[in-house]
Amino acid sequence: MAKEEKARAMKEQAKGKAKEAVGRVVGNERMTAEGKADQMKGDARQAKEKGKDTFKH
Numbered sequence: 001m002a003k004e005e006k007a008r009a010m011k012e013q014a015k016g017k018a019k020e021a022v023g024r025v026v027g028n029e030r031m032t033a034e035g036k037a038d039q040m041k042g043d044a045r046q047a048k049e050k051g052k053d054t055f056k057h
Contacts, residue, residue, distance in 0.1 A: 005049050012042030 020035025022028075 002049055002052065005045060009042045009045035009049065012045065013039050014042075016040075016042060 016035045016038030018035070019038060020032050023031030023033075023035055
């Protein structure tokens with residue numbers, strides 16, 4: 001289960017980076033903001049999983 005969550009976090013981060021880059025290229029501020037939000041979601045999920053791992057060991 002933890003591996004799936006970590007993979008989901010990485011996927012959200014990559015999706016966010018791509019969305020942000022596309023938003024910047026086309027000049028769409030909303031898409032850029034959504035990309036940043038997706039990245040932050042991925043970062044938060046990854047931090048949660050790292051915290052779980054810390055307490056496991």
